[in-house]
Every structure is written in C-alpha cells, then in structure tokens.
Amino acid sequence: xxxALAATRSRLCDYALALGDDCLIxxxxxxxxxxxxxxxxxxxALSNLALDLLGQARGLLTHAGELEGSGRSEDDLxxxxxxxxxRNLILVEQPKGDFAWTVTRNLxxxxxxxxxxxxxxxxxxxxxxxxxxxxxxEASYHCEHAALWTARLGDGTAESHQRMEQALMALWxxxxxxxxxxxxxxxxxxxxxxxxxxxVLEQWQLRVGEKLQDATLSIPxxxxxxxxxxxxFHSEHLGHLLAEMQHLHRSHPDASW
Amino acid sequence: xxxxxxxxxxEIFVRSRRGMSHIxxxxxxxxxxxxxxxxxxxxxxxxxxxxxxxxxxATEIHASDPDDKGPLFDPPADKVYRHPTFxxxxxxxxx
Amino acid sequence: MEQMVDDSLxxxxxxxxxxxxxxxxxxxxxxxxxxxxxxxxxxxAHSEIIGxxxxxxxxxxxPSLRRKAILLAKVQDEAGHGLYLYSAAETLGVDREALVDxxxxxxxxxxxxxNYPTLSWADVGSIGWLVDGAAITNQxxxxxxxxxxxxxxxxxxxxxxxxxxxxxxxxxxHLSHGTEAQHEMAQESVNRWWWPSLMMFGPPDHSSPxxxxxxxxxxxxxxxxxxxxxxxxxxxxxxxxxxxxLPDPELRWNESTGHHDFGPINWDEFHRVVGGDGPCNAERxxxxxxxxxxxxxxxxxxxxxxxxHVPARIEAA
Numbered sequence: 149x150x151x152a153l154a155a156t157r158s159r160l161c162d163y164a165l166a167l168g169d170d171c172l173i174x175x176x177x178x179x180x181x182x183x184x185x186x187x188x189x190x191x192x193a194l195s196n197l198a199l200d201l202l203g204q205a206r207g208l209l210t211h212a213g214e215l216e217g218s219g220r221s222e223d224d225l226x227x228x229x230x231x232x233x234x235r236n237l238i239l240v241e242q243p244k245g246d247f248a249w250t251v252t253r254n255l256x257x258x259x260x261x262x263x264x265x266x267x268x269x270x271x272x273x274x275x276x277x278x279x280x281x282x283x284x285x286e287a288s289y290h291c292e293h294a295a296l297w298t299a300r301l302g303d304g305t306a307e308s309h310q311r312m313e314q315a316l317m318a319l320w321x322x323x324x325x326x327x328x329x330x331x332x333x334x335x336x337x338x339x340x341x342x343x344x345x346x347x348v349l350e351q352w353q354l355r356v357g358e359k360l361q362d363a364t365l366s367i368p369x370x371x372x373x374x375x376x377x378x379x380x381f382h383s384e385h386l387g388h389l390l391a392e393m394q395h396l397h398r399s400h401p402d403a404s405w
Numbered sequence: 406x407x408x409x410x411x412x413x414x415x416e417i418f419v420r421s422r423r424g425m426s427h428i429x430x431x432x433x434x435x436x437x438x439x440x441x442x443x444x445x446x447x448x449x450x451x452x453x454x455x456x457x458x459x460x461x462x463a464t465e466i467h468a469s470d471p472d473d474k475g476p477l478f479d480p481p482a483d484k485v486y487r488h489p490t491f492x493x494x495x496x497x498x499x500x
Numbered sequence: 501m502e503q504m505v506d507d508s509l510x511x512x513x514x515x516x517x518x519x520x521x522x523x524x525x526x527x528x529x530x531x532x533x534x535x536x537x538x539x540x541x542x543x544x545a546h547s548e549i550i551g552x553x554x555x556x557x558x559x560x561x562x563p564s565l566r567r568k569a570i571l572l573a574k575v576q577d578e579a580g581h582g583l584y585l586y587s588a589a590e591t592l593g594v595d596r597e598a599l600v601d602x603x604x605x606x607x608x609x610x611x612x613x614x615n616y617p618t619l620s621w622a623d624v625g626s627i628g629w630l631v632d633g634a635a636i637t638n639q640x641x642x643x644x645x646x647x648x649x650x651x652x653x654x655x656x657x658x659x660x661x662x663x664x665x666x667x668x669x670x671x672x673x674h675l676s677h678g679t680e681a682q683h684e685m686a687q688e689s690v691n692r693w694w695w696p697s698l699m700m701f702g703p704p705d706h707s708s709p710x711x712x713x714x715x716x717x718x719x720x721x722x723x724x725x726x727x728x729x730x731x732x733x734x735x736x737x738x739x740x741x742x743x744x745x746l747p748d749p750e751l752r753w754n755e756s757t758g759h760h761d762f763g764p765i766n767w768d769e770f771h772r773v774v775g776g777d778g779p780c781n782a783e784r785x786x787x788x789x790x791x792x793x794x795x796x797x798x799x800x801x802x803x804x805x806x807x808x809h810v811p812a813r814i815e816a817a
Contacts, residue, residue, distance in 0.1 A: 172565075179559050179572055183552040184787075186795025187412070188579050188586075189433055189444040191552070195576035196447050199569060206565050223564050247798050296443055300436070303809075304801025311797070396621055397563040403679050405564040405671075411597030412799060414590065431587040431653070434596060436802035439811040448580055452660070468526060 156339070159332045160273065161215035162235065163342050165225070166330060166378055168208030169236035171283075172226060174257060175201035176389060180244045190247075193293060197254070200286040207279045227397040231386045235330075238375040239322040241386040248311035251297040252319055258290035259355050260326050263348035272340040295359045302363025309364065316360075317368050324372035327352075330379070414463040415441040417448075419455040427459050438462070517718045522648040525591040533717050536710065537647055538592050538599075539608070540719060545585035546603045546610035550784050552578045554618040555627055563621060570667050571624060577664070581657045588649040604789045611635075612770065613700050615778030622675055622682075622689035628668015629742075630690070630697040630735070636661055637731045638701065646718030669738065676743040683743075690739075691747045698762075699770045701728040732760045 178198035185191040209222040220228075239257060244250060265287055268280035301308040327349045329337070336342035353367070360366055397405075412434040418427035430449045435441035441460035449455065509528050516523065523529055556575050562568035586596045602608035613631055618624065636658065643654045675686035702708055702724040714720035722730075732751075739746050750763035772778070 176560060179568075182559060182572065182575050183556040183579075184791045184794075186791075186798035187434070188549065188583050189435065189440075189448065190795075190798075191579040192451075192576055192583070193444060193447045195572055195579070196451070199572055199576070202565065202569050202572065206569070209565075226565055227563075247795070293443060296439060299809075300440075300802045300805040301798070304805045305797070307797050308801035308804075392560050396561050400563070400679060400681060403563075403682055405567055405674055405678075411595055412803065414596075431584055432590060433583060433587065436799070436806040437809070437811055440802065448583055451576070451580065470526070 156335070156341070157215050157217070159336050160276070160341060161212045162330070163333060163336060164208045164212040164215060164276065166235035168205050168212060168225075169234050170240050170257075170261075171201040171205035171208065173234070173236045173386070173389065174240040174253075175199075175205060176393060177240065177242075177244045178250070178254075181250065186247050194250075197290055197293065200290070204279065204283045204286070211275050211279065223397070227394045231382055231390055232380045234382065234386060234390070235378055235380065236382075236386075237322070237325050238377040238383055239319065239325070241377070241383060241389060242319070242322070243385055245315065246311060247297075248301050248308065249315040249319070251294055251301060252312060252315035254290060255294035255298050255356060255359060256319060256323055257326075258287045258294055259359075260323075260345075260348070260352055262287035262291055263351055263355075264343055264345055267343040267348065271342065276341070295362075298359050298365070299363045302360065302365040312363070312365055313368075316365060317370060320368050321370050321373040322375055325375035325377060328378065412436050415445075415460045416463050416466060417441070417445045418459040418461065419445070419449055420457040421454055422456055427457065432463060435460075514716075517646050517716075520718075522651065523646050524648045532713075533719075534592055536714060536717070537650065537719060538589055538594055540714075541585055541589040541592075541650055542594075542599045542602065542608050543610060545582045545589060545599070546608060547614065548578045548582035548585060549603070550610045550614045550788060552582075553784055553787060554614055554616070554780075555624055557618050558621060558624050561621070562624075567671070574628070574664055574667065577660055581660070584653040584656055585650075588647075588653040591649045600792065604785065604792060606776070606785060609774065611700060612773045612778060613696050614784060615773050615781045616692070616696055617780050619692075620685050620689055622672065622685040623693070625668045625671035625675065625686065626689045626693040628664055628666075629672055629738070630668075630693050631700065632661060632664040632668060633735060633738075634697045634700045634731050636665055637727050637734070641720075641722040641727060644718075644721050650719075669742065672742055672744065686742075687744050690744045694747050695766065695769075696773075698728060698732070698765055699767075701725075701731070703767065703770070729759055732762055736760055 175198045178194055178201065181194040182191060182198070185194055205226075206222050209225045213220040213222065213225055237257075239253065242249075242253070245253075262284055265280040265284035269277050269284055271277040271280065298312070302312045303309070327345045329344055329346065333342055333344075337344045357367055413436065414432055414434055415438070416432050417430050419430045420427045433441065433444050433448055435444050438460050442458055445458045445460055446455075450458070510530055513523075513527075513529060513533075523533075552575050555571060555578075559568065559571055559575065562571050586599060589599060590596055599608065603610065613634075618627070639654050639658050639661070643651055643658060645651045645654065672686050672690070675682040677683075702711075705711060705723045705725045708724055711720060711723060715723070736746065736751070736753075748763045750761065752761055753759075754761045773781070
C-alpha cells in the first residue's frame with residue numbers, strides 16, 4: 149500500500165468512526181426510553197429509532213475496523229475505546245432528558261443526518277455510500293416522527309410549549325459542531341469520498357426552522373457553544389454512559405457473547 | 406379513575422402486499438389520525454408486514470347487529486351456487 | 501321471564517363453545533364469561549408491559565452490539581404484545597386506560613415471575629429460555645381459546661415470540677460454552693429462575709379456583725398441571741444440550757408415566773410473591789406509575805393539539 153493510500157484509509161476510518169459513534173451514542177440514549185415512554189405506542193416507536201441507529205452504528209464501526217486494517221471488530225471499537233477516543237457530537241451524548249428534550253434532539257439530529265447521508269450516498273466509497281443510502285431512508289422516517297411530535301408539543305399546552313422552548317435553548321448551542329469539517333477531512337471531501345457538512349447547513353436551518361414555525365416555536369437567539377466532540381473532548385456525560393455500556397464486556401476480556 | 410386521560414381508539418387495517426385487501430389487524434390509541442398511522446407503522450408492521458395502512462376512528466365504525474345474523478347472513482347460506490365447490494368438473498381438469 | 505331468556509341464551513352460547521365456534525365481540529355472552537376474559541387478557545397484557553422492566557434493565561449494558569440489538573427488539577416486542585392484548589381486551593367494552601389504572605393501583609395482577617430481579621446478564625438468557633419457554637407453552641394452548649380476538653392476538657404473539665425463546669437459549673449456550681466465569685454465570689442464573697418458571701403455570705389443578713369454569717368456557721384449554729408437565733418434558737433435554745443442571749434432585753424420567761417426575765414446588769413462596777411480597781413488586785409498580793405520570797403532560801399536549809388541528813387528510817386507498 150502506498151503511503152498516500154494508507155493515509156486516505158486512515159482518514160476514512162476516522163470519518164466512519166465519527167459517524168458511527170453519533171449513531172451508537174444516540175441509540176443508547178434513545179434505548180433508555182424503552183419501558184419509560186409517555187405511552188406504550190411510544191415505547192415501540194422510540195425503540196424502533198434506537199434499533200435503526202444501532203444498525204447504522206454497527207455497519208459504520210465494522211467498516212471503520214476494516215479500513216483500519218487491524219482486525220478490530222464493531223465490539224472492539226464500541227467497548228474498548230475510552231471517552232477521549234470517541235468522536236461523536238456533544239449533542240448526542242447529552243442525557244435523555246424529558247420527552248420534549250428527546251423530540252427536539254431527534255429533530256435537530258435526524259434532519260442533519262438525512263441531509264448529510266443523502267449527500268454521502270453519492271460517495272465514491274461504495275460501502276460508505278451504501279450505508280448512507282439506507283441510513284438516509286431511516287433518518288427521513290425519524291424526521292417525520294420528530295416533526296409530528298414537535299408540532300404537537302410546541303403547539304400543545306402551555307407546559308409542553310415551555311418544555312420545548314427549554315430544550316431548544318439548551319440543545320441549539322450544541323448544533324454548530326455538526327457542520328464543522330473535522331481535521332484531515334478536507335482531502336476526503338475533495339476526493340469525493342466524504343461530505344463537507346457545512347454544505348447542508350443552510351438547508352438544515354431552513355427545514356428545522358419550518359418545523360419549528362409550524363409548532364409555534366422559533367430558532368432561539370443564543371450563541372453556539374464551542375464543542376470538540378469530533379476531537380475527542382466530550383462533556384462529562386459520555387464517561388458515565390460508557391461506564392455503563394462497557395463494564396460487563398470489559399469485566400470478561402477473554403469472553404465472547 | 407384516570408379514565409379521562411386516555412387517547413382515542415383507532416382500528417388499524419394493513420395491506421400486507423400489493424394485490425391484497427386491507428385486513429383488520431387490531432387497534433391502538435392516538436390523539437389524531439396522523440399519530441395513529443405513524444404508531445401503526447411501528448406497531449403492526451415491525452417485521453415488514455405492510456405496504457399500506459388505514460387508521461379508522463373506532464367511533465366511526467358501524468357494525469351489523471349479530472342478533473340480526475338470521476336475516477342478514479342466512480339467505481346466502483342456501484345459495485350454494487355462489488360457491489365454486491357447487492360445480493362438478495372432471496378431476497384431472499385444472500379450472 | 502328474563503331469567504328464562506338468559507338461560508336459553510346461555511345454553512346456545514355453551515353449544516357454540518362446545519362446537520368450537522369462536523365467540524366474537526358483539527355476540528351475546530354471559531357476564532361472567534366477559535368478566536373472566538377481561539381479567540385474564542388484562543393480566544396477560546399487564547405481564548407483557550411489566551415484563552419489559554427486568555430485561556430492559558440490561559439493554560444499556562448488553563455485552564455486544566449484536567446482543568444489544570436482539571434485546572432491544574425483544575423488549576420492544578413485549579410492548580407490542582401488550583398492545584395487541586389490550587386491543588383484544590378493549591373489544592369487550594373496557595377502556596385501556598381503565599385497565600392500566602387497575603394495574604397501577606394493584607387491583608389487577610401481572611405474572612409474578614417479573615417480581616424477581618435480573619441480577620446478571622445470564623438472567624436475560626434465562627428469561628428467554630425458561631420464562632418465555634413457559635409463556636409460549638401456555639400461549640400455544642391459548643391460540644385455541646374460545647374468544648376470537650384473544651385467539652388471534654395469541655397467534656400473532658406466538659409467531660413473533662418464536663425468536664424470544666431461541667435467543668435466550670442461544671445466549672445461555674454461549675455462556676455455558678464460554679469461559680469458566682460465563683459458565684458459572686449461566687448455571688447460577690438457571691438455579692434462580694427454574695422454580696419460579698414452574699410456578700408460572702399457576703397453582704395445582706386441585707386448588708385452582710377459576711380453572712374449571714374457564715375450561716368449560718374454552719377460555720383455558722389445557723390445565724395448569726398439564727402445561728407444567730409439558731414444559732418440564734420439553735425443557736429437560738434442552739438443559740442437557742445447554743450443559744446446565746436444573747436445580748432439582750428429584751427430577752428424573754419416569755418410564756411408567758412417560759413423563760418427568762419433579763420435586764415439590766414451594767407454593768408458599770408463590771403465594772407470598774403473588775400477594776405482593778416478592779423481591780421487586782414495589783419497584784415494578786412504582787416505575788410503571790412514574791412512566792405513566794411523567795407521560796401525562798405529553799398525552800395532554802397531543803390531545804390539546806388534536807382538538808385544534810385536523811391534519812390534512814390523505815386519501816385512503
């Protein structure tokens with residue numbers, strides 16, 4: 149393998165890891181609702197979202213392991229990295245919060261994911277393109293779920309409206325990170341392998357803005373916070389999440405399940 | 406009793422594949438039809454059982470009275486000629 | 501006069517049952533048949549809903565992503581099955597919200613097995629293999645129950661649950677054939693779940709108060725003891741294949757009956773747990789109530805929205 153090819157593979161591996169970690173961590177947060185949702189119908193719906201994202205995470209982590217070429221499996225990557233090695237957005241690791249919080253995060257993330265994956269499904273890297281094409285369909289369904297609830301909570305009761313506003317105020321400042329190009333990715337973008345997320349920012353704002361407007365909500369006027377999840381610098385929440393997720397697997401290092 | 410907090414009941418019909426009729430699969434609760442359809446997709450087609458869903462407000466369903474079973478359903482029972490098995494055809498013939 | 505009419509209706513009803521004709525929602529039925537069905541179906545639905553908790557306890561800690569996906573799908577199915585069953589109960593003229601209220605205030609029961617805690621990952625396997633195995637034995641018999649909507653829900657549930665027991669067996673198989681610590685984990689778990697699983701079929705036939713009438717009405721098709729016997733006969737060879745021991749020194753094949761003999765069940769424990777004094781009774785109900793109460797503002801918002809908006813219709817086709 150030439151050095152240039154090896155460098156590209158290593159960058160693609162980081163890229164797939166970042167996308168995979170988003171799915172893995174958000175899936176974990178959504179799965180915390182199973183058995184605790186506002187209605188039984190919603191237990192089923194939220195579990196579906198969590199399952200879709202877990203499926204995407206497994207595809208992406210498996211692919212990252214292949215690109216890395218070191219033989220690490222999806223489980224090695226999920227269970228044996230520490231929080232500084234995770235590349236997910238700060239947004240997705242935030243606690244599950246109340247239902248308004250979950251709906252708001254789903255709206256912000258799934259709209260982003262659908263737009264991003266639609267672009268990525270054109271990638272010159274066929275496996276990534278395939279994962280993205282399937283993921284975009286699932287994300288569009290997640291958007292629909294989030295939009296239905298955004299309308300009903302935003303324009304529901306005074307309490308539900310207020311809860312949505314609070315969630316928006318807290319989560320909006322974490323969205324800027326979604327549109328930043330991580331270091332080393334510019335080469336992938338110019339080679340047609342990855343997507344520059346800043347390209348979908350405008351459309352994202354438009355679509356999210358419309359959904360919020362339908363729900364008598366609006367984009368909050370708050371500054372973006374500086375987030376560096378893509379560099380491995382997370383909030384304190386991630387460590388606790390990983391402790392829970394990884395402890396059993398790590399307690400039996402030589403076991404298979 | 407907290408009965409008032411329940412959401413309306415919807416009867417759900419699923420077309421399992423093209424060429425088939427919608428078939429009643431059960432019910433669920435939702436505040437409006439859009440949520441009902443959304444929930445039905447998750448609940449009744451988790452294993453890819455459907456291509457089309459109808460949600461009908463349970464209050465909008467009008468049923469025949471089972472006590473009318475006599476007048477409503479008996480006459481067809483003696484019109485056996487409506488059923489294909491009424492007709493004898495040679496056994497080796499595919500019809 | 502009215503009594504005579506009822507008697508003749510009841511005779512006709514019993515004839516129908518005896519002829520294996522299904523009873524459907526708007527048919528005439530004796531009030532006690534209706535009440536009995538509501539109680540049984542609701543209890544069954546509640547069991548699915550409460551049953552989400554012990555296994556849900558391990559979703560965020562599943563030791564591989566594959567196991568996590570399986571477990572999540574399984575617990576999701578349980579919510580779905582609860583809904584199918586509530587849906588069947590509602591055809592009898594009761595409201596789901598009222599039934600859920602009965603559950604949450606302790607006036608209706610759910611299967612006592614879910615009052616035991618899941619203390620290790622192997623418990624997810626034991627629940628799948630033993631608890632779901634016992635449930636399926638019971639549910640397969642119920643696919644022939646006399647009430648149409650209940651029977652149809654059972655058919656759907658049995659079809660979907662076929663993977664539940666298999667995944668439990670497979671999970672335990674990996675443990676019992678894994679490291680020493682994993683094998684121990686599997687055996688320890690089976691030790692805890694075996695006897696409670698046998699209790700799931702309910703008290704022995706001679707002391708089961710409602711059974712006889714339920715059998716006559718075709719609500720219950722097979723007796724508690726007969727189901728328990730079927731379950732034991734089915735499970736013993738599976739345990740051998742798994743490489744785990746069932747914790748009963750008296751368990752052995754009886755050539756003359758063609759079935760397994762097994763030791764006495766601790767019915768005191770059964771009655772204590774049913775009566776509310778199990779390891780997790782309070783936690784299970786508290787958590788159920790909390791989810792319901794915390795969801796109230798959401799349901800309220802959805803209701804409020806629906807009174808002011810009618811989503812644009814799409815044409816049915």
